[in-house]
Amino acid sequence: MITGPATCGIVARELENAFGTADFVPARLTVDLFRAGMMSETTVTTTSVRDGRRIKVADASVLQGGVEIARATLVLLRTSEEPPGEVWVPDDRPIPPNAEPSTEPGFWWGSDDHPDGWTQSMRAQHNAGRKRMWGRQIGVVSGEEPSQFVRCAMAAESTSLMSNWGTLGVGFINADMTMALARLPIGPDIGLEADNHISTAGVAVGSATLFDRHGSFGSCVITAVANPQAQVTFG
Template structure:
């Protein structure tokens, strides 16, 4: 669990039974009545982890499809076990607003087991190659002042220009505000937060002239993340037909543990 639990701060989400209240902190940069994509994805990770597993398991993949813009205010959610066994569990999470499904996630869990890898397995590429967050600066410089969800975080620029310059960048994320009322924010939830920011911190398009909204997000973990910081080391590619990809490597203080990928809809403002 993340140590910085935001004691005394109002959470982004309040859950009562199958009802969810998404407070204004969940709002994103594109429309202040709609949630940032990180918010429902983070909620889905939490919801999936409330489903009991037949054996100790950890999240290996998260896929979020944003069916419609996800509004603030009252929503309903439902979880379902799509597949379950001794080695894996696949959980579906659905969010609904006004009778319509607005987001649908699938969360794959894999059994936790201690194994010893052969000596010939080379994991040197997983070693952290970025400075620790304590030595980095805040990259926002005013960016995100109108983005409530960004204000729930501490960000530290490890490499590149972040929000200030175009191109690849690596940014550390820490959640300061609790995500779910009464629950600690887990490192897996923090990875979901950071992964959805990849198109923002590592874009090659001018935010003032273009929109590049993601319609989905997929996260893959080779191991569970740990600690209260997650690094997103990302870059974006754009095609001539109005589509693009933002791709990020995910790390904690111990090295790289996963990746994120977003499908982008590219439009001039």
């Protein structure tokens, strides 16, 4: 199988290549992940839904063997000036680890309940505290450096991991991912911090904040279904 971040990354790549422009920001990407992707030939088709002066919308479909395994919608918004006045923002902002910037793909993992805050061991973060991750995504296409938007899409899919990770690992699989961006990240390293987890009768909703060393720049939300027979415990 291929992972959810890989599916989100390839669909983000295709939509950005087809519809991205210098004066429009990719503001929202929603990916429905309704079939597991396999290690086989994958095709992405894209369609323009709206090509407006301030708003552009495009759809994509991910196919394997002629069967749709995922679909996505991208909303692009034209950049402009900020309006006047002050708006409430939360006081607490995610803080990256003090580690040096990455030169290779890899991750740090953190939680409120871990005494050292950040580690490079996922197993060390088996607790009930708020989870966060920081690092550099691998390339979604071999031999090609991913764009900042593709890096975001791959990181955002881990909202399910951040929001559903508890004392015994992760017992949910996400059915979708929605990422909303105010800007693209600065630098190749991206963080993701859980904001909320809500679950009842095996159905969960999770949310998280995307951040870099300059602050928060986006929000993510997922829905997930319980999958305890394949509980992921990170060894």
